Amino acid sequence: MPDKKQNEAGVYNASLLTDHDIYLFKEGSHFKLYDKLGSHSTVVDGIKGTYFAVWAPNAQKVLVIGDFNQWNKETHPLKVRADGSGIWEGFIPGIGNGSAYKYHIISRYNNYKVDKGDPYAFRWEVSPKTASLVWDLNYEWGDNDWMKTRNTRNALDAPFAVYEVHFGSWRRVPEEGNRFLTYREMAHYLADYVKEMGFTHVEFLPIMEHPFYGSWGYQTVGYFAPTSRYGTPQDFMYLIDHLHQNGIGIILDWVPSHFPSDEHGLVYFDGTYLYEHSDPKKGFHPEWNSYIFNHGRYEVQSFLISSALLWLDKYHIDGLRVDAVASMLYLDYARRDGEWIPNKYGGKENLEAITFIKKFNEAVYKAHPDTQTIAEESTAWPMVSKPTYIGGLGFGMKWNMGWMHDTLKYTSKDPIYRKYYHDQLTFSIWYAFAENFVLPLSHDEVVYGKGALIGKMPGDEWQKSANLKLLFGYMYGHPGKKLLFMGGEFAQWKEWNHEESLEWHALQYPSHQEVQRWVKDLNAFYRSEPAMHALDFDIHGFEWIDFHDWEHSNVSFIRKGRNADDIVLVVCNFTPVPWYNYRIGVPRGGFWKEAINSDAKIYGGSGHGNFGGVEAAPIPAHGRYHSLSLTLPPLGIVFFKSEGEEKRR
Known part of the structure; x- marks a missing residue:
């Protein structure tokens, strides 16, 4: 660490950043910023403490406040670098793992003052508290066998039967106030169940720190931290480690499209529109009341891709499912005429976001070619899951939303009328090989009054069950990888509610046991027969x-x-x-x-x-x-x- 001079407040002018780091950061190609920005326990001149670094180019002053200084907004200022990067940094002795902190930012503009969480924090306080925590990511992994062989398990010709899980509602502990399971508790329950059912992968709805539980994680604040609701980062690593040791892959939902308006988060970070666009026609999302990342800003590109790679580098994640890709591709997404700004050619394509998406996919596959990126993309945008070098967006796979909607619409009809809608069933085959498709029966189809999957099926109780088994069988027979949201595999009757556990008690009844056994046997057959998966995309x-x-x-x-x-x-x-x-x-x-x-x-x-x-x-x-x-x-x-x-x- 150069320049170890101590200022009057006891903050050392130390740095983890090199000139090369700054160069890469400013050109949007520094993909390991989590090692440089944020808070890092270290030693300077033989003194233990924590190094802090935060990007706030339009700040007049940045101070670290926390439990170590009774949240005093005057005593621990950081120093801005002289290289024009806009990064403020410093080393504070005596601060260690677990210390709570924020950045008190005084902007150059509008007399704006705010307390912000650390965008690069590895851990946050448990909601509703909003401070960041100094934390290390040390962990002794035991999944070497999985990591050595996952290139075959994650290959495009391998079986993918994904079990989609919302962590907080898969299972609760009702005798203890309906509390969540912890990461470590979940590790054993989930691994045993998924292994017994024969799913190959678990996909978690966003696990990154989010202030509002009801957003299911899709309104992310902590892009480098698993939510503290269920335990520490090491607890989450234990969950992944244990799933891997049981032969189960992990996919995480990741949301690089938008972020919430919570004051302690990224919004208006230094008194300016730093992470988001300044014009609401580009920077505010009318459908989700959230802010849209400025994907054309190089520092934001470095931030987001560093977040993606953290989960692969540090947490051994096997794939990232990228949420709401369509909202990134189209400038007019969820907007009426006059509410959006055309690109420089007059079109509706978001050229900056397209460039970012390609850069993200190239970075992931360069660093971890044995993982997968999966796009949730709901339009007919071409070549989403084709390599960038032939003009594609570079994803490994894409959700087939058309198949999901058409098939559910068809199977929800009374059989007497189905013959008039036969093309809804067969149409998906005509484009089945245009992309590397995943066939999802996802969480989106069992919320907001849509009801549970079995509730969509027509007929009496026996017919509903038969129709559901037929739907699952058709999904497994149809070309494409498979994804099923939790609860569907045993025909849960209630619509999914994130505040409640799944209806595990339903398994006392034979009809639910029978559907569950069908899904279990489907998985076994699908995995054992190469004809069912080896040429899914051919x-x-x-x-x-x-x-x-x-x-x-x-x-x-x-x-x-x-x-x-x-x-x-x-x-x-x-x-x-x-x-x-x-x-x-x-x-x-x-x-x-x-x-x-x-x-x-x-x-x-x-x-x-x-x-x-x-x-x-x-x-x-x-x-x-x-x-x-x-x-x-x-x-x-x-x-x-x-x-x-x-x-x-």
């Missing part, structure tokens, strides 16, 4: 058998792996009527084993099936030389595995 992995039978509301198709023997036939009947002697053309002869059937009695079905499998007959159908005569169960889906003639013998 048109050669899918082949229609028949999508024309709208009169019976049936569809049938083939899923294929790279090996010629990896063939699975998927047949769906979206009516409550069983169909007997229903002929389906198949690409080869031999025996076709009935691998899994949603109408089996173990899943609460009526028991219609094909007695373990069917021998293909040399009877042409659907343009193929062989065919099967099948029984199609009511409101059911059946998967057949081709075993070939030699295996049958």
Whole structure:
């Protein structure tokens, strides 16, 4: 640390920043700022203390206030660097891990004074308190085996069956005032459950520090800190470590699009629009009442990408799901005419945000090529999940919102009317390979009066359950990775409420146990059969058998792996009527084993099936030389595995 001179207030003019750090920061390419800015326990001249650094270029004065000086706003000023970076820094002796602090900022403008939390803090006080805490990220990891092999587990040809979780409402402790589980408690409950159910990954709704619990984390303040509601950063690391040791990957929701208006946060940070745009037509989000990042500002780019890489570098996270990408791509998103500013070419595309997104993806895959970035993007923007070097945005995958909306709209209709809407079911295949799609049945579909998934299904209780199992089966059969929000896997009846635990008590009833068992067996089949996942993003992995039978509301198709023997036939009947002697053309002869059937009695079905499998007959159908005569169960889906003639013998 150069320049260790102590000022009158006992603050050393020490620095962790080099000239090269400043150069990278100012050009928007410093992606490890968490090592340089914020608070860091260190030693200067043999004295233990904490180094502070904060970006506030329009401040007249910046002081550190905290429990160490009784929040005195006069005693511990930082010094601004002389290099024009706008960074204020200093070393204060005697401050260590756990000390609470804020920055008292006096702006050059409008006599503005404010107490701000540290944008780079590794930990915050438990809400509703708003101070940052000095904290280290030391942890002894035990997930070496996972980290060495996750390139295969996270590959695009690997099975992805993602269990989406809101941490605070997955499970509560009602006998203790309905309190949250801690990170360490959750580690064991969640790992055991996810492992038993066969999901490959857990995706957490934003875990980053957020002041308002009801935002589910999507109004982030602490971009470098897991929320303290559930424990310390090391507790969160323990959760990740334990999931990894049980063979489960972790994806985090990350929100680089907007941030809330809480005074202690990023908004109007130094008395100016520092992180956000100054013009509300670009800087304020009318739909979420939040502020939009100025993605064209290089220092903001460094801030956000450093946040992304922190979770991968320090927390061993396996993927980032980027929220609200469409709101970043379009200048007119959620705005009426006259409420947005066109780009320099007169268009609605946000050129600065597009550049940022590409830079973010390039930085992530350069540093951690064995991870994935996933876009929640709700429009037809082209090449979202294609590499930047061919003109794409660079994400690894993209949520297929069109599939979700069309499929839910179709399955929510009374079966008697489904034949008139057959294209809602089949349309998604025509664009299924345009992107690397994830098929989500997400939290967004079970809130705000939309009801639980099973509540959307038509019919009596049995039919609702059958329809839900059929929906899940169709999702697993359809090309694309899978995502299911918590509670859906056991047919929770109540709409999700972030203030309550899931309805685990429902599992005392057979109908809920049967849906849960179906999802468990679907996961096992999906993971064990390469035909079900290896070519999810390759048109050669899918082949229609028949999508024309709208009169019976049936569809049938083939899923294929790279090996010629990896063939699975998927047949769906979206009516409550069983169909007997229903002929389906198949690409080869031999025996076709009935691998899994949603109408089996173990899943609460009526028991219609094909007695373990069917021998293909040399009877042409659907343009193929062989065919099967099948029984199609009511409101059911059946998967057949081709075993070939030699295996049958």
